Amino acid sequence: MEETFQKPKDVFRDSLGIVDKKGKRKWIFPKKPKGSLHKSRVIVSWILFAFLFITPFIKIDNEPIFLFDVFGRKFIILGAIFGPHDFYILLLGMITLVVFILLFTAVYGRVFCGWICPQTVFMEMVFRKVEYWIEGDSKQQQLLKKSSWTFEKIIKKFSKQIIFFAISIIIANVLIAWLIGVDKLYLVITQSPSVHFAGFIAMLSFSFIFYGIFSWFREYACIYVCPYGRLQGVLLDANSIVIAYDFIRGEPRGKIKKNEQQNIGDCIDCNQCVEVCPTGIDIRNGTQLECINCTACIDACNFVMNKVNRPKGLIRYASLNQIKERSKFRITPRMIGYSIVLFVLLSVLSFLALTRTDIDVTILRTPGLLSQEQADNKISNLFDIKITNKTFMDLPVSIKIKKGKGEIKIIGGGIIAKGQQITETKFLIVMDEEEIKSTISNIAFEVYTGDKQIKEIQTTFIGKIEEEED
Numbered sequence: 001m002e003e004t005f006q007k008p009k010d011v012f013r014d015s016l017g018i019v020d021k022k023g024k025r026k027w028i029f030p031k032k033p034k035g036s037l038h039k040s041r042v043i044v045s046w047i048l049f050a051f052l053f054i055t056p057f058i059k060i061d062n063e064p065i066f067l068f069d070v071f072g073r074k075f076i077i078l079g080a081i082f083g084p085h086d087f088y089i090l091l092l093g094m095i096t097l098v099v100f101i102l103l104f105t106a107v108y109g110r111v112f113c114g115w116i117c118p119q120t121v122f123m124e125m126v127f128r129k130v131e132y133w134i135e136g137d138s139k140q141q142q143l144l145k146k147s148s149w150t151f152e153k154i155i156k157k158f159s160k161q162i163i164f165f166a167i168s169i170i171i172a173n174v175l176i177a178w179l180i181g182v183d184k185l186y187l188v189i190t191q192s193p194s195v196h197f198a199g200f201i202a203m204l205s206f207s208f209i210f211y212g213i214f215s216w217f218r219e220y221a222c223i224y225v226c227p228y229g230r231l232q233g234v235l236l237d238a239n240s241i242v243i244a245y246d247f248i249r250g251e252p253r254g255k256i257k258k259n260e261q262q263n264i265g266d267c268i269d270c271n272q273c274v275e276v277c278p279t280g281i282d283i284r285n286g287t288q289l290e291c292i293n294c295t296a297c298i299d300a301c302n303f304v305m306n307k308v309n310r311p312k313g314l315i316r317y318a319s320l321n322q323i324k325e326r327s328k329f330r331i332t333p334r335m336i337g338y339s340i341v342l343f344v345l346l347s348v349l350s351f352l353a354l355t356r357t358d359i360d361v362t363i364l365r366t367p368g369l370l371s372q373e374q375a376d377n378k379i380s381n382l383f384d385i386k387i388t389n390k391t392f393m394d395l396p397v398s399i400k401i402k403k404g405k406g407e408i409k410i411i412g413g414g415i416i417a418k419g420q421q422i423t424e425t426k427f428l429i430v431m432d433e434e435e436i437k438s439t440i441s442n443i444a445f446e447v448y449t450g451d452k453q454i455k456e457i458q459t460t461f462i463g464k465i466e467e468e469e470d
Helices: 008-014 036-057 084-108 111-115 118-135 138-146 151-180 182-190 197-217 219-225 296-307 320-325 333-355
Strands: 066-069 074-077 080-082 242-245 315-318 359-365 372-374 378-389 395-401 407-410 415-417 421-432 440-449 452-462
Touching: 036 111, 036 118, 036 151, 036 182, 036 296, 066 151, 080 084, 084 111, 084 333, 111 118, 118 138, 118 151, 118 197, 118 219, 151 182, 151 197, 182 197, 197 219, 242 320, 296 315, 315 320, 359 395, 359 440, 359 452, 378 395, 378 415, 378 452, 395 407, 395 421, 415 421
Parallel strands: none
Antiparallel strands: 066 074, 074 080, 242 315, 359 378, 372 378, 378 421, 395 415, 395 440, 407 421, 440 452
Protein backbone atom coordinates (compact mmCIF):
# COMPACT_ATOMS: atom_id res chain seq x y z
CA MET A 1 0.00 0.00 0.00
CA GLU A 2 1.31 3.42 -0.89
CA GLU A 3 2.47 5.49 2.08
CA THR A 4 0.62 8.57 3.21
CA PHE A 5 3.67 10.51 4.31
CA GLN A 6 7.35 9.75 4.09
CA LYS A 7 10.09 11.19 6.19
CA PRO A 8 13.40 11.68 4.42
CA LYS A 9 14.87 8.30 3.45
CA ASP A 10 12.00 6.50 5.22
CA VAL A 11 14.25 5.92 8.24
CA PHE A 12 11.34 4.62 10.28
CA ARG A 13 11.32 1.51 8.09
CA ASP A 14 14.91 0.62 8.97
CA SER A 15 14.02 -0.70 12.41
CA LEU A 16 11.13 -1.69 14.64
CA GLY A 17 9.85 0.77 17.19
CA ILE A 18 10.17 -1.87 19.92
CA VAL A 19 13.86 -2.60 19.29
CA ASP A 20 16.81 -0.28 19.98
CA LYS A 21 19.94 0.12 17.86
CA LYS A 22 21.66 -2.72 19.72
CA GLY A 23 18.80 -5.09 18.94
CA LYS A 24 17.48 -5.13 22.49
CA ARG A 25 13.82 -4.78 23.32
CA LYS A 26 12.47 -1.31 24.06
CA TRP A 27 9.71 -1.69 26.62
CA ILE A 28 6.54 0.16 25.59
CA PHE A 29 4.88 2.41 28.16
CA PRO A 30 1.76 3.66 26.33
CA LYS A 31 -0.08 6.58 27.82
CA LYS A 32 -3.50 5.79 29.26
CA PRO A 33 -6.02 6.21 26.41
CA LYS A 34 -9.20 8.20 26.79
CA GLY A 35 -11.86 9.50 24.48
CA SER A 36 -15.12 8.56 22.79
CA LEU A 37 -13.67 5.69 20.74
CA HIS A 38 -11.98 4.24 23.80
CA LYS A 39 -15.29 4.35 25.68
CA SER A 40 -16.94 2.52 22.79
CA ARG A 41 -14.21 -0.12 22.84
CA VAL A 42 -14.74 -0.60 26.57
CA ILE A 43 -18.44 -1.27 25.97
CA VAL A 44 -17.65 -3.73 23.16
CA SER A 45 -15.09 -5.43 25.39
CA TRP A 46 -17.56 -5.93 28.22
CA ILE A 47 -20.04 -7.46 25.77
CA LEU A 48 -17.31 -9.85 24.57
CA PHE A 49 -16.34 -10.71 28.15
CA ALA A 50 -19.97 -11.46 28.99
CA PHE A 51 -20.24 -13.74 25.96
CA LEU A 52 -16.96 -15.49 26.79
CA PHE A 53 -17.62 -16.09 30.48
CA ILE A 54 -21.38 -16.75 30.48
CA THR A 55 -21.86 -18.84 27.33
CA PRO A 56 -20.23 -22.07 28.65
CA PHE A 57 -22.93 -22.22 31.36
CA ILE A 58 -25.84 -22.00 28.89
CA LYS A 59 -27.22 -25.42 27.96
CA ILE A 60 -29.80 -26.85 25.57
CA ASP A 61 -31.06 -30.38 26.32
CA ASN A 62 -28.33 -30.68 28.96
CA GLU A 63 -25.64 -29.95 26.37
CA PRO A 64 -23.68 -26.66 26.15
CA ILE A 65 -24.81 -24.23 23.49
CA PHE A 66 -21.20 -24.05 22.24
CA LEU A 67 -18.50 -26.71 22.57
CA PHE A 68 -15.27 -27.20 20.62
CA ASP A 69 -13.90 -30.50 21.90
CA VAL A 70 -11.16 -31.00 19.32
CA PHE A 71 -9.62 -34.07 20.98
CA GLY A 72 -13.00 -35.73 21.53
CA ARG A 73 -14.13 -34.73 18.01
CA LYS A 74 -17.25 -33.21 19.48
CA PHE A 75 -18.52 -29.84 18.32
CA ILE A 76 -21.71 -28.04 19.33
CA ILE A 77 -22.67 -24.79 17.63
CA LEU A 78 -25.87 -23.03 18.76
CA GLY A 79 -27.14 -26.33 20.16
CA ALA A 80 -26.55 -28.28 16.91
CA ILE A 81 -24.21 -31.24 17.38
CA PHE A 82 -21.45 -31.85 14.84
CA GLY A 83 -19.07 -34.78 14.74
CA PRO A 84 -16.62 -36.45 12.36
CA HIS A 85 -19.52 -37.25 9.99
CA ASP A 86 -20.12 -33.51 9.52
CA PHE A 87 -16.54 -32.74 8.56
CA TYR A 88 -17.60 -31.33 5.19
CA ILE A 89 -19.89 -28.78 6.89
CA LEU A 90 -17.17 -27.71 9.33
CA LEU A 91 -14.64 -27.44 6.47
CA LEU A 92 -17.03 -25.33 4.41
CA GLY A 93 -17.66 -23.19 7.48
CA MET A 94 -13.92 -22.57 7.86
CA ILE A 95 -13.60 -21.65 4.17
CA THR A 96 -16.54 -19.24 4.53
CA LEU A 97 -14.89 -17.67 7.58
CA VAL A 98 -11.64 -17.16 5.66
CA VAL A 99 -13.47 -15.50 2.74
CA PHE A 100 -15.35 -13.29 5.20
CA ILE A 101 -12.04 -12.23 6.77
CA LEU A 102 -10.64 -11.44 3.33
CA LEU A 103 -13.69 -9.36 2.41
CA PHE A 104 -13.86 -7.62 5.77
CA THR A 105 -10.15 -6.80 5.72
CA ALA A 106 -10.22 -5.61 2.11
CA VAL A 107 -12.92 -3.10 3.08
CA TYR A 108 -12.28 -2.21 6.73
CA GLY A 109 -8.65 -3.15 7.34
CA ARG A 110 -7.71 -4.38 10.82
CA VAL A 111 -10.87 -3.37 12.67
CA PHE A 112 -11.00 -6.92 14.05
CA CYS A 113 -7.57 -6.51 15.66
CA GLY A 114 -8.46 -3.33 17.49
CA TRP A 115 -11.99 -4.16 18.61
CA ILE A 116 -12.50 -7.94 18.82
CA CYS A 117 -9.15 -9.79 18.85
CA PRO A 118 -8.76 -11.56 22.25
CA GLN A 119 -5.09 -10.52 22.42
CA THR A 120 -5.95 -6.82 22.12
CA VAL A 121 -9.09 -6.96 24.26
CA PHE A 122 -7.45 -8.73 27.20
CA MET A 123 -4.20 -6.78 26.92
CA GLU A 124 -5.70 -3.31 26.71
CA MET A 125 -8.92 -3.75 28.67
CA VAL A 126 -7.75 -6.03 31.48
CA PHE A 127 -4.00 -6.36 32.00
CA ARG A 128 -3.12 -2.81 30.98
CA LYS A 129 -5.92 -1.46 33.22
CA VAL A 130 -4.48 -3.39 36.17
CA GLU A 131 -1.05 -1.96 35.36
CA TYR A 132 -2.39 1.61 35.28
CA TRP A 133 -4.20 0.99 38.57
CA ILE A 134 -1.12 -0.31 40.39
CA GLU A 135 1.80 1.54 38.77
CA GLY A 136 0.15 4.65 37.38
CA ASP A 137 0.24 6.21 33.93
CA SER A 138 3.09 6.07 31.41
CA LYS A 139 5.45 8.51 33.18
CA GLN A 140 4.94 6.87 36.58
CA GLN A 141 5.63 3.43 35.11
CA GLN A 142 8.87 4.60 33.53
CA LEU A 143 10.04 6.22 36.76
CA LEU A 144 9.17 3.08 38.71
CA LYS A 145 11.16 0.93 36.28
CA LYS A 146 14.24 3.15 36.60
CA SER A 147 14.02 3.50 40.39
CA SER A 148 15.90 1.31 42.86
CA TRP A 149 14.20 -1.66 44.50
CA THR A 150 12.44 -0.04 47.43
CA PHE A 151 9.71 -1.69 49.51
CA GLU A 152 7.06 0.21 47.54
CA LYS A 153 8.45 -0.98 44.20
CA ILE A 154 8.62 -4.60 45.39
CA ILE A 155 5.00 -4.47 46.59
CA LYS A 156 3.75 -2.94 43.35
CA LYS A 157 5.67 -5.26 41.05
CA PHE A 158 4.93 -8.39 43.05
CA SER A 159 1.19 -7.63 43.49
CA LYS A 160 0.85 -6.84 39.77
CA GLN A 161 2.37 -10.18 38.78
CA ILE A 162 0.19 -12.07 41.28
CA ILE A 163 -2.94 -10.43 39.83
CA PHE A 164 -1.73 -11.11 36.28
CA PHE A 165 -1.26 -14.81 37.04
CA ALA A 166 -4.64 -15.04 38.82
CA ILE A 167 -6.37 -13.52 35.77
CA SER A 168 -4.45 -15.90 33.51
CA ILE A 169 -5.73 -18.88 35.52
CA ILE A 170 -9.30 -17.63 35.13
CA ILE A 171 -8.86 -17.17 31.37
CA ALA A 172 -7.31 -20.65 31.06
CA ASN A 173 -10.22 -22.26 32.90
CA VAL A 174 -12.78 -20.45 30.76
CA LEU A 175 -10.97 -21.59 27.60
CA ILE A 176 -10.99 -25.18 28.85
CA ALA A 177 -14.73 -24.85 29.59
CA TRP A 178 -15.25 -24.05 25.90
CA LEU A 179 -13.27 -27.18 25.01
CA ILE A 180 -14.63 -29.78 27.43
CA GLY A 181 -17.70 -28.16 29.04
CA VAL A 182 -18.26 -26.73 32.51
CA ASP A 183 -19.28 -30.10 34.00
CA LYS A 184 -15.97 -31.77 33.16
CA LEU A 185 -14.10 -28.60 34.13
CA TYR A 186 -15.77 -28.72 37.56
CA LEU A 187 -14.46 -32.26 38.05
CA VAL A 188 -10.96 -31.20 36.97
CA ILE A 189 -11.01 -28.35 39.51
CA THR A 190 -12.57 -30.19 42.45
CA GLN A 191 -10.96 -33.61 42.18
CA SER A 192 -7.35 -34.63 42.72
CA PRO A 193 -4.95 -33.77 39.86
CA SER A 194 -4.06 -37.46 39.65
CA VAL A 195 -7.66 -38.25 38.64
CA HIS A 196 -7.69 -35.72 35.81
CA PHE A 197 -3.98 -35.38 35.14
CA ALA A 198 -4.35 -34.32 31.49
CA GLY A 199 -6.92 -31.66 32.39
CA PHE A 200 -4.75 -30.36 35.23
CA ILE A 201 -1.67 -30.12 32.98
CA ALA A 202 -3.74 -28.36 30.28
CA MET A 203 -5.05 -25.81 32.79
CA LEU A 204 -1.55 -25.19 34.17
CA SER A 205 -0.02 -24.91 30.69
CA PHE A 206 -2.66 -22.48 29.41
CA SER A 207 -2.28 -20.38 32.57
CA PHE A 208 1.47 -19.99 32.13
CA ILE A 209 1.09 -19.33 28.39
CA PHE A 210 -1.43 -16.55 28.97
CA TYR A 211 0.62 -15.14 31.82
CA GLY A 212 3.74 -15.06 29.63
CA ILE A 213 1.88 -13.44 26.74
CA PHE A 214 0.18 -10.69 28.72
CA SER A 215 2.91 -9.94 31.26
CA TRP A 216 5.96 -10.07 28.99
CA PHE A 217 5.38 -11.01 25.32
CA ARG A 218 2.62 -8.43 24.78
CA GLU A 219 2.91 -6.54 21.47
CA TYR A 220 5.38 -9.15 20.18
CA ALA A 221 2.38 -11.46 19.66
CA CYS A 222 0.87 -9.00 17.16
CA ILE A 223 4.13 -8.06 15.45
CA TYR A 224 6.06 -11.34 15.30
CA VAL A 225 3.55 -14.16 15.72
CA CYS A 226 0.11 -13.20 14.40
CA PRO A 227 -0.26 -14.31 10.74
CA TYR A 228 -3.22 -12.00 10.21
CA GLY A 229 -1.02 -8.94 10.70
CA ARG A 230 1.46 -10.30 8.17
CA LEU A 231 -1.29 -10.67 5.58
CA GLN A 232 -2.15 -6.98 5.60
CA GLY A 233 0.37 -6.25 2.87
CA VAL A 234 -1.61 -8.35 0.38
CA LEU A 235 -5.12 -7.80 1.74
CA LEU A 236 -5.10 -4.01 1.90
CA ASP A 237 -5.14 -1.62 -1.03
CA ALA A 238 -5.56 2.12 -1.49
CA ASN A 239 -9.34 1.82 -1.00
CA SER A 240 -9.23 -0.11 2.29
CA ILE A 241 -10.43 1.72 5.39
CA VAL A 242 -7.56 2.00 7.88
CA ILE A 243 -6.53 4.33 10.67
CA ALA A 244 -4.83 6.99 8.62
CA TYR A 245 -3.12 10.32 9.14
CA ASP A 246 -4.40 13.08 6.85
CA PHE A 247 -0.98 14.18 5.58
CA ILE A 248 -2.50 16.71 3.15
CA ARG A 249 -4.16 18.58 5.97
CA GLY A 250 -1.48 17.94 8.59
CA GLU A 251 1.75 18.74 6.73
CA PRO A 252 4.03 20.56 7.15
CA ARG A 253 4.08 19.98 10.88
CA GLY A 254 5.12 22.64 13.34
CA LYS A 255 4.68 24.03 16.81
CA ILE A 256 2.19 26.87 17.23
CA LYS A 257 3.83 30.18 18.03
CA LYS A 258 1.78 33.08 19.26
CA ASN A 259 1.73 36.35 17.35
CA GLU A 260 3.65 34.85 14.46
CA GLN A 261 2.51 34.13 10.93
CA GLN A 262 3.15 30.44 10.17
CA ASN A 263 2.73 28.36 7.04
CA ILE A 264 2.14 25.00 8.71
CA GLY A 265 -0.48 22.27 8.66
CA ASP A 266 -2.82 21.22 11.42
CA CYS A 267 -0.37 18.76 12.99
CA ILE A 268 1.38 20.59 15.82
CA ASP A 269 3.86 17.71 16.31
CA CYS A 270 2.75 17.12 19.89
CA ASN A 271 3.65 13.41 19.61
CA GLN A 272 0.55 12.38 21.60
CA CYS A 273 -0.43 9.85 18.92
CA VAL A 274 2.92 8.12 19.45
CA GLU A 275 2.76 8.20 23.25
CA VAL A 276 -0.58 6.37 23.40
CA CYS A 277 0.32 3.71 20.80
CA PRO A 278 0.57 0.24 22.41
CA THR A 279 2.95 -0.97 19.67
CA GLY A 280 5.20 2.10 19.68
CA ILE A 281 4.68 3.38 16.13
CA ASP A 282 4.14 6.81 14.64
CA ILE A 283 0.91 6.61 12.62
CA ARG A 284 1.98 9.73 10.73
CA ASN A 285 4.46 7.56 8.82
CA GLY A 286 1.57 5.74 7.16
CA THR A 287 0.03 2.28 7.40
CA GLN A 288 2.45 -0.08 9.15
CA LEU A 289 2.55 -3.75 10.05
CA GLU A 290 2.57 -2.96 13.78
CA CYS A 291 -0.66 -0.92 13.74
CA ILE A 292 -3.50 -2.88 15.35
CA ASN A 293 -6.19 -0.23 14.73
CA CYS A 294 -6.82 0.31 18.44
CA THR A 295 -7.96 3.94 17.79
CA ALA A 296 -5.94 5.32 20.73
CA CYS A 297 -4.15 7.74 18.38
CA ILE A 298 -7.47 9.02 17.02
CA ASP A 299 -8.74 9.89 20.50
CA ALA A 300 -5.43 11.51 21.46
CA CYS A 301 -5.29 13.61 18.30
CA ASN A 302 -8.94 14.67 18.56
CA PHE A 303 -8.31 15.82 22.14
CA VAL A 304 -5.37 17.98 21.01
CA MET A 305 -7.30 19.38 18.03
CA ASN A 306 -10.04 20.49 20.42
CA LYS A 307 -7.44 22.24 22.57
CA VAL A 308 -5.97 24.20 19.65
CA ASN A 309 -9.37 24.94 18.07
CA ARG A 310 -8.81 22.90 14.93
CA PRO A 311 -11.17 20.35 13.33
CA LYS A 312 -11.12 16.77 14.55
CA GLY A 313 -10.25 13.92 12.22
CA LEU A 314 -6.61 14.66 11.49
CA ILE A 315 -6.16 10.97 12.30
CA ARG A 316 -9.26 8.99 11.44
CA TYR A 317 -10.72 5.93 9.74
CA ALA A 318 -10.14 6.54 6.02
CA SER A 319 -8.57 5.04 2.92
CA LEU A 320 -5.50 6.44 1.19
CA ASN A 321 -7.58 7.43 -1.83
CA GLN A 322 -10.10 9.24 0.37
CA ILE A 323 -7.30 11.35 1.80
CA LYS A 324 -5.43 11.98 -1.44
CA GLU A 325 -8.46 12.59 -3.63
CA ARG A 326 -10.73 13.99 -0.88
CA SER A 327 -13.30 11.48 -2.12
CA LYS A 328 -15.94 9.36 -0.42
CA PHE A 329 -15.83 5.62 0.20
CA ARG A 330 -16.37 3.58 -2.96
CA ILE A 331 -17.02 -0.08 -3.68
CA THR A 332 -14.30 -1.76 -5.74
CA PRO A 333 -14.52 -4.78 -8.08
CA ARG A 334 -12.53 -6.82 -5.57
CA MET A 335 -15.12 -6.13 -2.87
CA ILE A 336 -17.92 -7.16 -5.24
CA GLY A 337 -16.07 -10.37 -6.16
CA TYR A 338 -15.47 -11.33 -2.53
CA SER A 339 -19.10 -10.55 -1.71
CA ILE A 340 -20.41 -12.83 -4.47
CA VAL A 341 -18.18 -15.70 -3.37
CA LEU A 342 -19.17 -15.14 0.25
CA PHE A 343 -22.88 -15.10 -0.64
CA VAL A 344 -22.56 -18.40 -2.53
CA LEU A 345 -20.64 -20.03 0.32
CA LEU A 346 -23.14 -18.80 2.92
CA SER A 347 -26.04 -20.07 0.82
CA VAL A 348 -24.52 -23.54 0.44
CA LEU A 349 -23.53 -23.65 4.11
CA SER A 350 -27.02 -22.60 5.23
CA PHE A 351 -28.63 -25.23 2.99
CA LEU A 352 -26.39 -27.99 4.34
CA ALA A 353 -26.96 -26.91 7.95
CA LEU A 354 -30.75 -26.64 7.58
CA THR A 355 -31.17 -29.96 5.74
CA ARG A 356 -28.80 -31.83 8.03
CA THR A 357 -30.38 -34.58 10.17
CA ASP A 358 -29.20 -36.07 13.45
CA ILE A 359 -29.52 -39.60 12.08
CA ASP A 360 -28.83 -40.83 8.55
CA VAL A 361 -30.24 -44.21 7.51
CA THR A 362 -29.52 -46.24 4.38
CA ILE A 363 -31.32 -49.50 3.52
CA LEU A 364 -30.31 -51.62 0.52
CA ARG A 365 -30.85 -55.19 -0.51
CA THR A 366 -27.74 -57.25 0.20
CA PRO A 367 -25.73 -57.31 -3.05
CA GLY A 368 -25.48 -60.64 -4.89
CA LEU A 369 -28.52 -62.21 -3.25
CA LEU A 370 -31.94 -62.74 -4.76
CA SER A 371 -35.02 -63.99 -2.92
CA GLN A 372 -35.00 -66.97 -0.55
CA GLU A 373 -37.82 -69.50 -0.21
CA GLN A 374 -39.06 -70.03 3.32
CA ALA A 375 -41.49 -72.52 4.85
CA ASP A 376 -45.27 -72.09 4.53
CA ASN A 377 -45.03 -70.54 1.04
CA LYS A 378 -43.11 -67.49 2.19
CA ILE A 379 -40.43 -65.49 0.39
CA SER A 380 -37.67 -63.50 2.09
CA ASN A 381 -35.16 -60.85 1.08
CA LEU A 382 -32.03 -59.93 2.99
CA PHE A 383 -31.35 -56.22 3.50
CA ASP A 384 -28.42 -54.18 4.82
CA ILE A 385 -29.12 -51.21 7.09
CA LYS A 386 -26.54 -48.55 7.84
CA ILE A 387 -27.28 -45.98 10.56
CA THR A 388 -25.10 -42.90 11.16
CA ASN A 389 -25.94 -41.49 14.59
CA LYS A 390 -24.62 -37.93 14.80
CA THR A 391 -25.85 -37.38 18.35
CA PHE A 392 -23.97 -38.34 21.50
CA MET A 393 -26.73 -40.62 22.78
CA ASP A 394 -27.31 -44.31 22.08
CA LEU A 395 -30.67 -44.58 20.31
CA PRO A 396 -32.94 -47.62 19.78
CA VAL A 397 -33.97 -47.99 16.13
CA SER A 398 -36.95 -49.91 14.79
CA ILE A 399 -38.16 -50.62 11.25
CA LYS A 400 -41.72 -50.92 9.99
CA ILE A 401 -43.17 -51.73 6.59
CA LYS A 402 -45.27 -48.80 5.46
CA LYS A 403 -47.71 -50.70 3.23
CA GLY A 404 -48.41 -54.37 2.79
CA LYS A 405 -47.99 -57.34 5.06
CA GLY A 406 -44.64 -58.73 6.02
CA GLU A 407 -42.48 -59.75 8.93
CA ILE A 408 -39.21 -58.07 9.83
CA LYS A 409 -36.51 -60.22 11.44
CA ILE A 410 -33.47 -58.32 12.72
CA ILE A 411 -30.32 -60.40 12.58
CA GLY A 412 -28.90 -60.46 16.10
CA GLY A 413 -31.89 -58.85 17.81
CA GLY A 414 -32.83 -55.20 18.24
CA ILE A 415 -30.83 -52.30 16.78
CA ILE A 416 -29.06 -49.81 19.05
CA ALA A 417 -27.38 -46.96 17.19
CA LYS A 418 -24.33 -45.93 19.20
CA GLY A 419 -23.75 -42.21 19.60
CA GLN A 420 -21.30 -40.68 17.11
CA GLN A 421 -20.86 -44.05 15.41
CA ILE A 422 -21.96 -45.93 12.31
CA THR A 423 -24.07 -48.98 13.09
CA GLU A 424 -24.49 -51.67 10.44
CA THR A 425 -26.59 -54.81 10.57
CA LYS A 426 -28.86 -57.01 8.43
CA PHE A 427 -32.52 -57.89 8.55
CA LEU A 428 -34.93 -60.16 6.68
CA ILE A 429 -38.28 -59.24 5.20
CA VAL A 430 -40.50 -62.32 5.05
CA MET A 431 -43.71 -62.11 3.02
CA ASP A 432 -46.43 -64.55 1.91
CA GLU A 433 -45.96 -65.59 -1.68
CA GLU A 434 -49.53 -64.64 -2.52
CA GLU A 435 -48.90 -61.08 -1.35
CA ILE A 436 -46.20 -60.64 -3.97
CA LYS A 437 -47.78 -59.43 -7.22
CA SER A 438 -44.66 -59.27 -9.40
CA THR A 439 -41.07 -60.44 -9.54
CA ILE A 440 -39.79 -57.01 -8.55
CA SER A 441 -42.03 -54.79 -6.43
CA ASN A 442 -41.54 -51.59 -4.54
CA ILE A 443 -41.49 -51.59 -0.77
CA ALA A 444 -41.35 -48.68 1.68
CA PHE A 445 -39.78 -48.76 5.14
CA GLU A 446 -40.40 -46.37 8.01
CA VAL A 447 -37.50 -46.02 10.41
CA TYR A 448 -38.22 -44.95 14.00
CA THR A 449 -36.29 -44.09 17.11
CA GLY A 450 -38.77 -44.53 19.92
CA ASP A 451 -42.07 -43.08 18.68
CA LYS A 452 -40.39 -40.58 16.36
CA GLN A 453 -40.14 -41.36 12.67
CA ILE A 454 -36.74 -40.31 11.40
CA LYS A 455 -36.84 -41.51 7.80
CA GLU A 456 -38.88 -43.17 5.08
CA ILE A 457 -36.96 -45.25 2.55
CA GLN A 458 -38.10 -46.72 -0.76
CA THR A 459 -36.44 -49.86 -2.11
CA THR A 460 -37.37 -53.05 -3.98
CA PHE A 461 -38.39 -56.55 -2.99
CA ILE A 462 -37.64 -59.49 -5.28
CA GLY A 463 -40.24 -62.22 -5.41
CA LYS A 464 -39.89 -65.86 -6.42
CA ILE A 465 -37.78 -66.28 -9.53
CA GLU A 466 -39.45 -68.81 -11.87
CA GLU A 467 -37.02 -71.14 -13.56
CA GLU A 468 -37.28 -71.23 -17.34
CA GLU A 469 -38.19 -74.61 -18.88
CA ASP A 470 -35.71 -76.12 -21.34
